[in-house]
Structures are given as C-alpha cells and as structure tokens.
Amino acid sequence: MLNDYNHPLRLSADPSRVVVRPFHLAWQSNGADPSRARRLVDAVLEMSAEEARQQLVGVLADFEARHWQTRRVFMTRYDQIVELLSLDLPDIGDEKRQLIGAYFCHEYSYAAAALMNPSVVPHPDQTGLDRHSTRILMSLRAVGEGHISSIAFREGLISRDGQLYLAHEPPFATATDAPDTDGEYQDGPVTVYRHADSTLSGTVIFPITPAQKNGLEDLRMTHFRHDDGKHEYIGTYTAYSGREIQSELLRTRDFRSIDLVPMRGAAARNKGMALFPRKIGGRYMMIGRQDGQNLFLLTSDEIDHWEDGALLLKPHYPWEFVQIGNCGPPIELDEGWLLLTHGVGAMRKYAIGAVLLDKDDPSKLLGRTPEPILAAKDQDREGYVPNVVYTCGAMRSGDQIFMPYGVADSSVAFAFIPIKEMLGRMV
Known part of the structure; x- marks a missing residue:
C-alpha cells in the first residue's frame, strides 16, 4: 500500500463554523387565527419602541460578531416574511424590522x-x-x-x-x-x-x-x-x-x-x-x-x-x-x-x-x-x-x-x- x-x-x-439560515414555521394556522408566523409579527408590533430596541440589542450582542452583515440579513428576512404573509404594514422603523427578521432566522452549525x-x-x-x-x-x-x-x-x-x-x-x-x-x-x-x-x-x-x-x-x-x-x-x-x-x-x-x-x-x-x-x-x-x-x-x-x-x-x-x-x-x-x-x-x-x-x-x-x-x-x-x-x-x-x-x-x-x-x- x-x-x-x-x-x-x-x-x-x-x-x-456557523451560518444564519431561515427558520421556517408552519405557515398554516390549522384553523386557528392568527397563524404562528403572524402571531410572532404581531407580538413585535405591539412592543414599544424602547422594548423592541432592548430586545434587538440582546440579539445583536449574542450573534452580530458571529456572522457577516447580521443586520442586513435580518432586514432581508423581514422583507421575505412581509411578502409571504401578504402584510401591508406602516413604517415601523428599522429596529422592529430587524427584530422580526431575527425571529425567523436561526444559527446552523x-x-x-x-x-x-x-x-x-x-x-x-x-x-x-x-x-x-x-x-x-x-x-x-x-x-x-x-x-x-x-x-x-x-x-x-x-x-x-x-x-x-x-x-x-x-x-x-x-x-x-x-x-x-x-x-x-x-x-x-x-x-x-x-x-x-x-x-x-x-x-x-x-x-x-x-x-x-x-x-x-x-x-x-x-x-x-x-x-x-x-x-x-x-x-x-x-x-x-x-x-x-x-x-x-x-x-x-x-x-x-x-x-x-x-x-x-x-x-x-x-x-x-x-x-x-x-x-x-x-x-x-x-x-x-x-x-x-x-x-x-x-x-x-x-x-x-x-x-x-x-x-x-x-x-x-x-x-x-x-x-x-x-x-x-x-x-x-x-x-x-x-x-x-x-x-x-x-x-x-x-x-x-x-x-x-x-x-x-x-x-x-x-x-x-x-x-x-x-x-x-x-x-x-x-x-x-x-x-x-x-x-x-x-x-x-x-x-x-x-x-x-x-x-x-x-x-x-x-x-x-x-x-x-x-x-x-x-x-
């Protein structure tokens, strides 16, 4: 040999070696209203601006240094969720957008x-x-x-x-x-x-x-x-x-x-x-x-x-x-x-x-x-x-x-x- x-x-x-990937929830609500995805979006929308800011600070403290352009990834994911759920939302500000995006991402090794x-x-x-x-x-x-x-x-x-x-x-x-x-x-x-x-x-x-x-x-x-x-x-x-x-x-x-x-x-x-x-x-x-x-x-x-x-x-x-x-x-x-x-x-x-x-x-x-x-x-x-x-x-x-x-x-x-x-x- x-x-x-x-x-x-x-x-x-x-x-x-980790990447950020989309976190896929069950989009169908099985007869219940709202769906799990919409419930998450609504929960963030109901936060005050300060509460959303503090939650986002915590997420970024955990993950921003581990990934490339993390905020941009969250914003992109937010745009995808809005389109998938056919939402017509007012201007909610970048911090709430990023936080919603973060809820629909996960880290994968x-x-x-x-x-x-x-x-x-x-x-x-x-x-x-x-x-x-x-x-x-x-x-x-x-x-x-x-x-x-x-x-x-x-x-x-x-x-x-x-x-x-x-x-x-x-x-x-x-x-x-x-x-x-x-x-x-x-x-x-x-x-x-x-x-x-x-x-x-x-x-x-x-x-x-x-x-x-x-x-x-x-x-x-x-x-x-x-x-x-x-x-x-x-x-x-x-x-x-x-x-x-x-x-x-x-x-x-x-x-x-x-x-x-x-x-x-x-x-x-x-x-x-x-x-x-x-x-x-x-x-x-x-x-x-x-x-x-x-x-x-x-x-x-x-x-x-x-x-x-x-x-x-x-x-x-x-x-x-x-x-x-x-x-x-x-x-x-x-x-x-x-x-x-x-x-x-x-x-x-x-x-x-x-x-x-x-x-x-x-x-x-x-x-x-x-x-x-x-x-x-x-x-x-x-x-x-x-x-x-x-x-x-x-x-x-x-x-x-x-x-x-x-x-x-x-x-x-x-x-x-x-x-x-x-x-x-x-x-």
Whole structure:
C-alpha cells in the first residue's frame, strides 16, 4: 500500500463554523387565527419602541460578531416574511424590522458532526502561479445537525514536489442564495448564487428541494471540456430526501451562479456516478454502480439523461469482495483513463485501489491494482464510521496524483501518490 505518501495535514469537523439560515414555521394556522408566523409579527408590533430596541440589542450582542452583515440579513428576512404573509404594514422603523427578521432566522452549525468525502479540481483562477504550482478548489461533504449534508468548499495550492497549502477560512461562512419562497421549492432545476463578497472557502450550498431535503452527499467534481473547447465545472452528487435517493448535477462556469439539476433515466436512481471530463467517441460517459456492488460504464447523448450501462468491473480481490465503486471522475493520462476505485472487504473495511481503462474505448480494462493503494490503518481507523477511507475525486499534479480523502466518515486527509508507482502495481 502507498499510505507512506500521506501528507501530515488533516481537516476535522468544526462546530464553530456557523451560518444564519431561515427558520421556517408552519405557515398554516390549522384553523386557528392568527397563524404562528403572524402571531410572532404581531407580538413585535405591539412592543414599544424602547422594548423592541432592548430586545434587538440582546440579539445583536449574542450573534452580530458571529456572522457577516447580521443586520442586513435580518432586514432581508423581514422583507421575505412581509411578502409571504401578504402584510401591508406602516413604517415601523428599522429596529422592529430587524427584530422580526431575527425571529425567523436561526444559527446552523453545518460541519459540527463530520467533514468528509472530498473531491478536487483546478481552481478557476490560475493567475500569478509558476508552472510547478496549481491553485485548487476542493469540495467537502459537511455534516451538521440532524445528520444533514451540505456542500462546502476550500481553496488551496499544491506544488509538484508534494507541497500543500490551504487558504485560511474566512471568519464568516455564507450560504448560497436562491429565489426564496421560504422552503416551498419544487423538485427540478434550481440555480443558487454565491454572495458577491463571499470567497469560495466561505461558501456553503444547502439542500433546497424536497428531493434534497436530508442532504447533498458526495459531490464528485470534474473540470469538463466541451467539444467547442469551452470549460465547465460539472459535479455529480446524491440528493437524499430522507426516503429516496437520486443523482443530480452541479454545473457552473464561475462558481458565482451554480445550477443544481436532477438527472433523468434509470441510472439516476442510484448513487455514486462519476462523469468523464470530456466526451469520448462523441458521447458523454459515466462510471456508475447500478446494482450496488459492480462498476458499470454508462453512455449518453444528453448529459442529464442516463440509462443502465454495460458491466465494466466486478469484485475480484478479497479486499473488494463485498462491493466496488468509483472514487471520483476518471483522470486522463497518456497511458489511458486512471479510475480510482473503492473496495469493501471483511469487517466492512474500505480501501482505495485503481484501474486503467483504454483511452479510446473505456470499456477495455488495461490494468488493475491487486492490492489497495490506500487503506485505513493506525489513526485512520477511528471515527464516526471506523475503518473507512474514501475519496470523491483526485487530480493530476505533474507526475503525481493529488488525492484528498475522507477518513472514517469524520475527517479529511491528503496524499500525493506517484503515477508511475501506481501504474507499476497494476496487473
């Protein structure tokens, strides 16, 4: 195994990373009058100006230093509540507006439980770097209250000699915005927007639609090159409603506006899909796991429509007897497509391996590691789900593969693995 190529840096869950989110009350009054929401608004309206001022002072003393532009957030939330309740209010002053907004917000610790299952792509901005360095953008699965998963990001820099530097997280995190109907979104495509003043390292994408209600899980990002030469960042992730799963696409060119698009077809009812970074033979291609235990090669003329594909790979070695799956989008090398895989063996121990697929016909297997290239050992064994190492995507850096990976469904570690050595272990 190649565990010796691990980088010493480790990222862990952090309950201090919080954002302000809308607090959704039951809008229907169930026959009673007024509704809970209207009762709250009326209670603030009945306060004297001094009482409202003192209440707001207390709220701001508790929360203003913990969030970015807190008063503005409260004012925006007030405007939303007035529209939702169809209120026609006189000028009540900024302090009562902010206080009403505060009653309809709450603080959410989005990474309190776990930080795991990263993927990585070249950053959209590569200016000012020498040829030995690459700016990176990493996605992370952040798990908070209620075990609900969201998508967080972290920017950094890697060098071809195995150095890794992560940008500092900003003091305040901000959630992406979408046209707000106070949680009454319908399933279907949704566009979310990063705030103009927020860095990617401080941006979080939360579940929005009913299909996503219980989480956005395991984003596998790729830097996709279209036939016309234009580039787009495209990721696949699992939307979890609490009862059902479906695969969806994240699409963006600049990470300012981000489309979240459900996929169609039989294959989209499964998780763990990974997109090739370009068309092959004029068609889009994916790696999927349609039956929960084997790898399949999927092809399509439409990037958001995927039917069942052809069997590509079955478990073969003891460390993967239970099941195999992909560990992110294939990576293009001169030798072929390098596909990182995960295998599950005895005692539900996860390990990471690799296969090499033909560049022109990825249905052809050229090589496969008989032993894992990375497996849980020592400190990597302990966590929320022990004995698991897992990545959702790696990238090439010179003659190495840079691979961030999740440890025990709890934290994130990093490895630089020589490509020559990885290929040399294949049979």
